[in-house]
Structures are given as structure tokens and as C-alpha cells.
Amino acid sequence: MSKINLKNFLISGFCLSTALANARDINVADFGIIPGKDASLPLNELILSVGDEPDVTLIFPKGDYDFYPDRALEKYRAVANHDNSLKRIAFPLMDCKNITINGGDSRFIFHGRIVPFVLDGSSGVTLKNFSIDWKRPFQSELKVVEHSANGKAITVEIDSDEFPYTIEKGQILFDHYDWQDPIATNILFDPKTRSPMHETRDYSLNPRHPMSAKKLDGNRVELTASFSKKLPPVGSVIVTYGSHPTSRLAPAIHASDSKDIIIDNVTVYAAGGMGLIAERCENLKLDHMVVTSTDKRLISTRADATHFIGCKGTIELEHCLFEHMLDDGINVHGAxxxxxxxxxxxxxxxxxxxxxxxxxxxxxxxxxxxxxxxxxxxxxxxxxxxxxxxxxxxxxxxxxxxxxxxxxxxxxxxxxMTWYPDLVMTHNVIRENRARSALITTKGKVTVTENYFSSQMHGILIEGDNNVWYESGAVEDVTIANNTFVNIGYEGADRYPLYASPLLNDEQRFGDGRYHRNINFTGNSIKSFNGLIAYSNSVEGLNISDNTIELSSDYPAARDFPSIDLHYSDKVTIKGNKFIGFGESGTIRISGDTENVTIEQNENLQQEKANQPAPSK
Missing domain, CATH: 2.40.30 (Elongation Factor Tu (Ef-tu); domain 3)
Structure with missing residues (x-):
């Protein structure tokens, strides 16, 4: 038997035992945090007492925990893509090191304008095994049950338990924790698909025009209002939410100036903003994160499921489900x-x-x-x-x-240029939401594979603009492969599975170089009612290959735009794509300022004739 250096053995053993001793599991029930009581103050105090102690796990015995804003920590917070304000915070995870919140499959129920989680200046934070919901969500949902004989009013049914309301002097106001919202920004949803209604813009209710409400029997209310084009169909649901600057005050999770964040098995059922907003963070992994609505509601979050601005390292999403949001599934960009x-x-x-x-x-x-x-x-x-x-x-x-x-x-x-992340998305589902599945504008390496996308607007939007949202990040290396796109663009316009173009205003112009580079769109399966595949503008290096596009009968067929539309692009390959079931070939439009295009071995997909007029938008 070899000799053992007793001194080194004792030292190494001491270091290991010290590390294990320093790792603490804390049962929150020992600190008065129990179901049935307002947990905000004792939780704030517990987190404060832990301070910057490393390797702490807060364990919640399974239950329903309530968090109210009245005694929660208050700090002024500037939150990107939200409205800045004094925020009440339930979990203030600030300057923490290797802290884990293990919810034990509990429900965290929030009340009023409170931000559930704030991660600031922290590293090694893990959030796992819980759900986030609000007792009263931030939107209200009105089911259309009848049209008036004169075509100027509708009767709606409102679940007053989920969406309490008051009618005063002919005006309807929706009651929240300590405020009321009128009917403001709104959108029409189809409860059969749990998605925005096809061509939903035709049914918008104009809150700027005179409106009156009359209480009827039960939970029925007669609304006289102005609609954009048509009365919403009987059975559809009007979703209304507050107006700026009060409609984006409470994201579910706000992470800033932090790194090495893991969100595992966390479900977000509601938020007064985004499910997750991360800014200037490094390395985030989302595994089995879910953003969805409850059985009694059509809508989940007021805005995006996830949003990343000015981050770096790697953003990784795997086995996530994002649905029923009132904005995008994911947005990654700089500023x-x-x-x-x-x-x-x-x-x-x-x-x-x-x-x-x-x-x-x-x-x-x-x-x-x-x-x-x-x-x-x-x-x-x-x-x-x-x-x-x-x-x-x-x-x-x-x-x-x-x-x-x-x-x-x-x-x-x-x-x-320093703060741009790599992005890896695999085996995720983004569907049944207003707006896009994914917005991707980052100079890092992007890999999007084996996902399912079905959204009202574009599937994947690669944009960048220096005049509206000021979201930067001309891409340099993007692979979008082996994904499934279903019924993209049921908003009813020219919405593509892939749309790559910077957004320019009338005072801007294209320069000598292309904005985006090296986009590969390959091996994807597209189920489409409109026959659209990809649009590019100011892209150098675009590969659209081996995709299959099949007719979907879920929405009225529409063939108003070319299947592939190329503008001011260079080094484009369109090869091995199959266009199936549409009764006629798909079309490829190539503008005069597009160069070096290779088209070969496609099935029922061909270039437009030179003298064919372009469809009007």
C-alpha cells in the first residue's frame, strides 16, 4: 500500500468538508413563509439575511404561496422594453452567488403590480420547480355572444371572478388590485384555436372613439363601440389590456448584470410585461421553461415570453413551450x-x-x-x-x-460589439401568440433546430433597425434547420417563415454593403395556407435548401405574394425545395439589384417571368 501524505489528505479533506458545510439548504417554512399568508416581507428578510453567502438553496414545501406588494421591498428599476418605475419585488436576488430557489412544484401567486423575481449583479442563480401566476391577470377577456339588430353593438359575456369589472355612467372599467383599466389596446382571439383570429386587425375595437356599456342579466354587457371593419364573430373573445405607461410594469423575471443563470421547470401563467427580460447578462439556460395560459384564460403574458438585450456568452433554450402571449416568443438583440x-x-x-x-x-x-x-x-x-x-x-x-x-x-x-450572445434553440414549441415566434438579431453564432413555430406574424424575423425600436445586431452566422413551421402569417398579410431585412425609414437607404450575412434555411417542414417561404433584403450569403412546403387547409388559401422574394441580396442558393399540393408552382421573385443567385433542382418552384408585374402590397 502506497504511503499517504497525511498533511495533504487532511487539508484536502478539510477543504471538501468546509465547502459542504458552507452549502446550506434552508426550509423557508422555518422562517414563517407558509401557504395562506403574505410571504413577501418574510421572504425579503430571509434573502437579505443570506446576503452574499454562496451556495444557498431556499426550499419551498409544496403549496400555494401568496405575494402581495404592500410590504414588499421597493426599488426604482429601469427595465428594458418595459415602463420604468418604483417596483415592489418579491424575490430580490441581488449580488447573490450560487443561490437556488427550489419551489418544490409550488404555485407562487402574485397580487397587483409586483415583480416576482429580480436578479441583479448575481451569478450562479438557479430558479426551478415552481409556477408564477397572478390572482387577477393584467388583461381582461370578453366573449362575444350576440350582435345587435342594427349592427352597431355587441353583447359580451365576462367572467366576473376572473375579470371583475364595474360599469359607471355608461363606462366599463376593469377592477385590478388597486387600480382600474378602461378598454384600451385590444385584439380578437379565437377560443377554438386559442390563437389570434384570422385577419384579426379587421375586428379591432377603437378605444379613441365614443363607447358605452350597459349591464344586462348575469355577466352580460352590451357594448356600443366603433370597430375597424367588422363586428367580431359570435364566439370570439376580445382581449383588452391597459395602455402605456401602465401596461408593462411587472415582468415575471427581470435579470440584469448577472451571469450563469438557469431556469429549469418554471411555468409562467401571467405577467404584466414579459415572462423573462434579461439585459447585460452572460450565459443563460432555459430548460423546460413554459409560458402558457390557465384553463380559464386565453392569454398568458402581456408581452414577450422571453427577451434578451445586450447579453453575451450563450443563450440556450431547450424543451421550452411558449404560447398565448400578446407578443413574441423570443427576441435577442443589442441596442x-x-x-x-x-x-x-x-x-x-x-x-x-x-x-x-x-x-x-x-x-x-x-x-x-x-x-x-x-x-x-x-x-x-x-x-x-x-x-x-x-x-x-x-x-x-x-x-x-x-x-x-x-x-x-x-x-x-x-x-x-462586445455584448452579443450565441443562441442555441432546440426542441422548443412557440405557437398561438400575437406577433412573431422569434426575432434574432445578434452577431453571435445562431443555431435553431428541431423546433415548432406557429405564430400570427413572421416565423423568424431577422431585422435590426436604427429608427423605430433601435434593436441592433446584423447577423453573421445563422442556421435554421429541421424545424416545423405551421400556418405562419394568419394575420393575413405577407408574413414569412423566414423574413430577413433591416427596417429602414424614408430618410435611410442601403449603402454599398449588405446588412445581414450567412443565413442558412435548410431542411425545414412548412405547412402553409399562403405558400410563403422566405423574404430577404440586404443579405449576403443566403441558402434556402431542401425545405418542404405543403398546403394547409386550416385558413383560407392566399397566393398574393411570391413564395421567395429577394431584394438587394447576393450569393443566394435556392436548391432542392419541394412545393406540394397548391395546384400551381410557387414563385421566386428576384429584384434587379440582387446578384449571384443559383436556382436548381426545386420541385414546383420557379422564377417569375421578367415581365410579370409584382403584386401590390
Missing amino acids: YVIIDEYLGQKNFLCTISHFQQWGLTFAEAGDKIMVMDRSTVLPLFEGTVESVRPINEKHFMVTLENVPAEIPQGPLSMEN
């Missing part, structure tokens, strides 16, 4: 900020461009930034940040280490 003025001495006065990004941490010392020409959305020169000095939520000063001898003239902006 353009406007350069107001070059002040000399390497100093730039900048403005955070979109009001729902005010307070954003755009950059810090050491970050690489690119100065952009806003008129073409193309790069001019790169620099390294020496310092950033915030002035207020909207304005800040950036000092670069080096600048060119002559600063380019014209409208300029900056983007942060």
Missing part, C-alpha cells in the same frame, strides 16, 4: 444609441434611442463599440470604451481610447 454630438477630446454625447430602453447600461470601460452611419445602418469605425458617464436615464457620455483624425459627418449612432 443602437444615437450620437448627439462629438464634443472633442474623444468624448461623445449619446442618447438612449427608445423610451423603453431609458436607463439601459449600454457600455462599460473595455467594451468594443462600432460607430455607425445612421443613414445606411452600416459601420464606419470601431473603438474601445475608456469610460462611460451617465447623465440621466436618457443621456450619457462615452469616452473612447482612440478616434479617427476626422470624425465622419452626418447622423451617427453606436452599437456595442
Whole structure:
């Protein structure tokens, strides 16, 4: 038997035992956090007492836990793509290290405008085994049961337990925890599909026009109102939610300036904003995260299921389900900020461009930034940040280490080149929501495989704009392969499974180079009522190959737009695609400014004749 170095053995054993001793499991019931009581204050105090102690697990015995805003911690929070405000917080996970919240399959039920989880300046946070819901969701749902004889009014039925309301002087107000909402922004849903109604824009109720409400028997209310084109069909459901700036105040999970986050087996049934909003975070993994509605409601979150702005490392989604949201499934992007003025001495006065990004941490010392020409959305020169000095939520000063001898003239902006993540999405389902399945604008490597997408608007939108949302991130390496797209675009317009184009306004133009690069759309299965596959504008390196497009009879057939529409693109391959069941071939439109296109071995998919007029939009 070999000799053992007793000293080293004792030291290593001491280190191991110390590490195990330092890892703590805490039963929250021992601190008065039990079902049937407001858990906010004792939970706040427990998390505060743990402080920055590493390797702590808070364990919730299975049950229904209630969290009210009245005694919850309050902090002013700037939340990207939401409305900034003083926030009440249930789980303030700030400056934590390796903390785990294990819900034990419990239901966390929130009341009023409270943010369930805030992760700030933390690392190694794991959230697992619980659901997030609100006793009173942020939207209200009105089932249409009758049309008036004169065609100017409808009768709706409202579940007053789920969506309590008051009628005063002919006006209907929906009662929430400590506020009321009128009928404001709204959309029509089809309860049979649990999705937005086909061509839902035709049925919008205009809240700016005079409206009156009359109480009838039971939970029935007669509404006299102005609709965009048609009365909503009997059986459909009007979904209404608050108006800005009160409709995006309470995301379910807000993560900022944090890293190594895991969300495992967490279900979000409601939120007054997004299910998850992450900004300036590094490495996030979502495994079996679910955003969905309850059996009694059609709607889950007020906005996106997940949203990532200015992150880096790897964002990974696997086996997730996102459905019934009032916005996108996932959005990954950076931010353009406007350069107001070059002040000399390497100093730039900048403005955070979109009001729902005010307070954003755009950059810090050491970050690489690119100065952009806003008129073409193309790069001019790169620099390294020496310092950033915030002035207020909207304005800040950036000092670069080096600048060119002559600063380019014209409208300029900056983007942060350091904070762009890789994205991996596999075996996820995104469906039955308003807007898109996925928005992807990141310079990192993107892999989207074996997913199921079925959304009202585009399937995957690869955009970027420097004039509306100011979401940056011209892509450089995207693979979208072996996914299933079903009935994309039942909004009733030119909505494609893949839509890749920067968004330009009338004062902007394409420059000498293309905006996006290297997009592969291969081996996907598309079930479509409109025969659309892909649209590209300002893309260099586009491969559309081996996709199968089959006719779907779920919505009225529509063939108003080309199956593949190419504009100002270069190095495009369209090969081995099959177009099945439509009765006529799919079409490929190629604009005169598109170069180097290879089309071969496609089945029932052919280029438009040169003299064929383009369909009007």
C-alpha cells in the first residue's frame, strides 16, 4: 500500500468538508413563509439575511404561496422594453452567488403590480420547480355572444371572478388590485384555436372613439363601440389590456448584470410585461421553461415570453413551450444609441434611442463599440470604451481610447460589439401568440433546430433597425434547420417563415454593403395556407435548401405574394425545395439589384417571368 501524505489528505479533506458545510439548504417554512399568508416581507428578510453567502438553496414545501406588494421591498428599476418605475419585488436576488430557489412544484401567486423575481449583479442563480401566476391577470377577456339588430353593438359575456369589472355612467372599467383599466389596446382571439383570429386587425375595437356599456342579466354587457371593419364573430373573445405607461410594469423575471443563470421547470401563467427580460447578462439556460395560459384564460403574458438585450456568452433554450402571449416568443438583440454630438477630446454625447430602453447600461470601460452611419445602418469605425458617464436615464457620455483624425459627418449612432450572445434553440414549441415566434438579431453564432413555430406574424424575423425600436445586431452566422413551421402569417398579410431585412425609414437607404450575412434555411417542414417561404433584403450569403412546403387547409388559401422574394441580396442558393399540393408552382421573385443567385433542382418552384408585374402590397 502506497504511503499517504497525511498533511495533504487532511487539508484536502478539510477543504471538501468546509465547502459542504458552507452549502446550506434552508426550509423557508422555518422562517414563517407558509401557504395562506403574505410571504413577501418574510421572504425579503430571509434573502437579505443570506446576503452574499454562496451556495444557498431556499426550499419551498409544496403549496400555494401568496405575494402581495404592500410590504414588499421597493426599488426604482429601469427595465428594458418595459415602463420604468418604483417596483415592489418579491424575490430580490441581488449580488447573490450560487443561490437556488427550489419551489418544490409550488404555485407562487402574485397580487397587483409586483415583480416576482429580480436578479441583479448575481451569478450562479438557479430558479426551478415552481409556477408564477397572478390572482387577477393584467388583461381582461370578453366573449362575444350576440350582435345587435342594427349592427352597431355587441353583447359580451365576462367572467366576473376572473375579470371583475364595474360599469359607471355608461363606462366599463376593469377592477385590478388597486387600480382600474378602461378598454384600451385590444385584439380578437379565437377560443377554438386559442390563437389570434384570422385577419384579426379587421375586428379591432377603437378605444379613441365614443363607447358605452350597459349591464344586462348575469355577466352580460352590451357594448356600443366603433370597430375597424367588422363586428367580431359570435364566439370570439376580445382581449383588452391597459395602455402605456401602465401596461408593462411587472415582468415575471427581470435579470440584469448577472451571469450563469438557469431556469429549469418554471411555468409562467401571467405577467404584466414579459415572462423573462434579461439585459447585460452572460450565459443563460432555459430548460423546460413554459409560458402558457390557465384553463380559464386565453392569454398568458402581456408581452414577450422571453427577451434578451445586450447579453453575451450563450443563450440556450431547450424543451421550452411558449404560447398565448400578446407578443413574441423570443427576441435577442443589442441596442443602437444615437450620437448627439462629438464634443472633442474623444468624448461623445449619446442618447438612449427608445423610451423603453431609458436607463439601459449600454457600455462599460473595455467594451468594443462600432460607430455607425445612421443613414445606411452600416459601420464606419470601431473603438474601445475608456469610460462611460451617465447623465440621466436618457443621456450619457462615452469616452473612447482612440478616434479617427476626422470624425465622419452626418447622423451617427453606436452599437456595442462586445455584448452579443450565441443562441442555441432546440426542441422548443412557440405557437398561438400575437406577433412573431422569434426575432434574432445578434452577431453571435445562431443555431435553431428541431423546433415548432406557429405564430400570427413572421416565423423568424431577422431585422435590426436604427429608427423605430433601435434593436441592433446584423447577423453573421445563422442556421435554421429541421424545424416545423405551421400556418405562419394568419394575420393575413405577407408574413414569412423566414423574413430577413433591416427596417429602414424614408430618410435611410442601403449603402454599398449588405446588412445581414450567412443565413442558412435548410431542411425545414412548412405547412402553409399562403405558400410563403422566405423574404430577404440586404443579405449576403443566403441558402434556402431542401425545405418542404405543403398546403394547409386550416385558413383560407392566399397566393398574393411570391413564395421567395429577394431584394438587394447576393450569393443566394435556392436548391432542392419541394412545393406540394397548391395546384400551381410557387414563385421566386428576384429584384434587379440582387446578384449571384443559383436556382436548381426545386420541385414546383420557379422564377417569375421578367415581365410579370409584382403584386401590390
